[in-house]
Amino acid sequence: MRVLFLYNEVESLALQYLSKALRKAGHTTGCLFDPKLFDSFRAEVNLLPGLDRVFSFERQILERVAEFKPDVVGFTVLTPNFSWCQHYAAKIREIVPNAKIVGGGYHCSAAAEDVLRTELFDYAFRGEAEEAFVEFVNSLEDGAIDHGIDNLTYLDEHDRYVENPLRPYESDTDVFDFPDKDLFHKLGPPFDAGTLVQLNRGCPWGCTFCGNNKYRKMYFPEKKDYMFTRDFLRMRSIDHALAELRWLKETYDPGLLRVNDDDMCADEAWLKELAERMTDAERIPYKCFVIPNNVNERTVEYLKRTGCEQIQMGVQSLTMQTRKMIGRPNTDAQIAKAVDLIREAGIGLYVDQIFGMPWESEDDAKKVEQFYIDHPADFVSVYWLDVWAGSDMLKQAVAGGMITQEESDAIGSTIRDGCISTKREWHADFMKPYASRINVRNYFPNTAEFLIKTGLWHVVDKLNLFKWKRLWWAAKNTIRKDRYPPAREGYDFSWLRFPRLAWFYGKLKLKGWAGKLVGIKVKVPMSELPPLGKPYAERSKDERGAPILDHAREPLATDPAPAAAAAAEQVDHAA
Ligand code: SF4
CATH class of the missing domain: 3.40.50.280 (Cobalamin-binding domain)
Structure with missing residues (x-):
């Protein structure tokens, strides 16, 4: 087929x-x-x-x-x-x-x-x-x-x-073969400027606004809260993870990697072993996601040793009550410590902060602004809350008067044009000035206090100078594909990627227009990958019935169970 x-x-x-x-x-x-x-x-x-x-x-x-x-x-x-x-x-x-x-x-x-x-x-x-x-x-x-x-x-x-x-x-996530990177790599730019890897599957959390919330309800309906659980977190053996990194490095030599795991520090013992066993043959500069609960002196050191250059940390809220409601049981002190530790380690820190939760007040917004003055990150990315089909946030958004029941019912079938929050900012207009001042500090760090004191930040906001500075950074950083842009200047390699993407496809468009004049068709890239081994049609009945996942691999060199249990205990304690 x-x-x-x-x-x-x-x-x-x-x-x-x-x-x-x-x-x-x-x-x-x-x-x-x-x-x-x-x-x-x-x-x-x-x-x-x-x-x-x-x-x-x-x-x-x-x-x-x-x-x-x-x-x-x-x-x-x-x-x-x-x-x-x-x-x-x-x-x-x-x-x-x-x-x-x-x-x-x-x-x-x-x-x-x-x-x-x-x-x-x-x-x-x-x-x-x-x-x-x-x-x-x-x-x-x-x-x-x-x-x-x-x-x-x-x-x-x-x-x-x-x-x-x-x-x-x-x-057992070792049963999954390494992914077909060629599916995208063969398409050419921008997929030559970095790649994704998934070292472990699943997230131990179930935040009410996140897709993992729905998966948790589907796979483990008996779990009624959003607290940490290892049922979702499925660690690969260190051998398997290192083998994939080695293969990636040898085959594609990506300058940059984005580790797609939902919380890279979720299993401290696993991360420690990865750091201890990783050699230059597997080390690729990378960016990863963490949440504050599992960030400590040790995990930060392991991240650094494994080549982490940037961290994207989901803080999302600086109000304890909100964090309880969305399933993020951490304290202000934990968040502050995580921010400070990562910055002290010299790892770029990009923080995600949601604005526009249905129940948030202006005091909550004030607290966010002050927190990042006291504990600066390289970049504080403000997102307006997005409501996805199937998540518990839908119910919370209706209860909080943010959307009507009819809108909630229709989300599965009629959502158009991307995220709802790009179309509406709900009832959170009072949060806009706080979001803008955070952006002034993000984009104009040297003059931010002057702009804010003099009120000139309103002009910056009105003219949306953030957008132009962002575009400038993206264009500047796209020239080098062998290093991450500074955390302040880049949202991982998608910011290296966009101008590369625009350049490649822009040229293709121009060629297409020119080609029309002389009758030459220009094609968009398409990858086509042949079967591995015999085509299905030529296989015998037994070969066709072969297991899809490889459960018959060699036993793991390291049994992850005791380490995993220890990490769970540690994180549960932190939570
Ligand atoms: S920690 Fe992140 S990935 Fe995990 S459930 Fe929460 S928002 Fe989703």
């Missing part, structure tokens, strides 16, 4: 894992990428209205779809990109009417029925679907789709929604 994935804006590790599993089963995979120039989820790069249409690659992408001749087209559907997926699914239906159009990803887990009721997707998968998706494609090639596959959802012949059970979370 030929399986084509479509994605936009950024690299997708989920698709890379699916691709590898499919190819091991004997199928061909490919990927088409929509750069969405000037239509990015980062609003500051959308320079002028209408530019997105001028620089659209829709026609070329659809031509490539027809050329690939897919049997299956797969989308990773997220709440913010749902409308984009719908748009392309509708077009693809016209071009390759016999291809099955399949959705996976967070939005399918949270609102599969809404996805299917659009009638643009034939099937949707909930949860982690490496095995389920391969079984689905296998059965399609065998001549009849197996409708009993776990995780699968569909509308039956009577238009009834059918949701098959979830298979349990795979707890």
